[in-house]
Amino acid sequence: MTTIKKLSVAAVLAGTLFSSVAMAELAIIGHPGISLRGVTNDELSKVYLGNSKSLGGVDVNPVDQAEGSGTRGEFYDKVVGKSESQLKRYWSQRVFSGKGKPPPSLADDQAVKDWVASTPGGIGYIDGGAVDGSVKVLSIIP
Secondary structure, eight states, rough: OOHHHHHHHHHHHHHHHHOOOOOOOOOEEEETTTTOOOOOHHHHHHHTSSSSEEEEEOOEEEEEETTTOHHHHHHHIIOOOOOHHHOOOOOOOOHHHTSSOOOOSSSHHHHHHHHHHHHHTTEEEGGGGGGGSSEEEEEEOO
């Protein structure tokens, strides 16, 4: 196979890989016993920015993905409208002024899913492909 053909095949494969990654969906998940049927991005934003402790009248315990993870970046971009650096500044100001602290962070999708499944009122976000029957899906974010 010529070098040009090899590069063409590599480019097509890379394009397919990147387009499927870019099209990944986020799943907003909750403890299986949570009485919520769904959530809006606005409600989630309020909870994840520490401005609310409940969703639809149900007390919730949010958990974050690890800083720098692609899932976390995608969640805050799509749901909250903040970048990682904006989020750091936001929480630095809130913590310094005594107005709150950020949700705890866990390493990856599996850790978030395990925590949410075992924590009454627990909510989190994971890649849609990681969802299983241990948690309740509250929303899918394309």
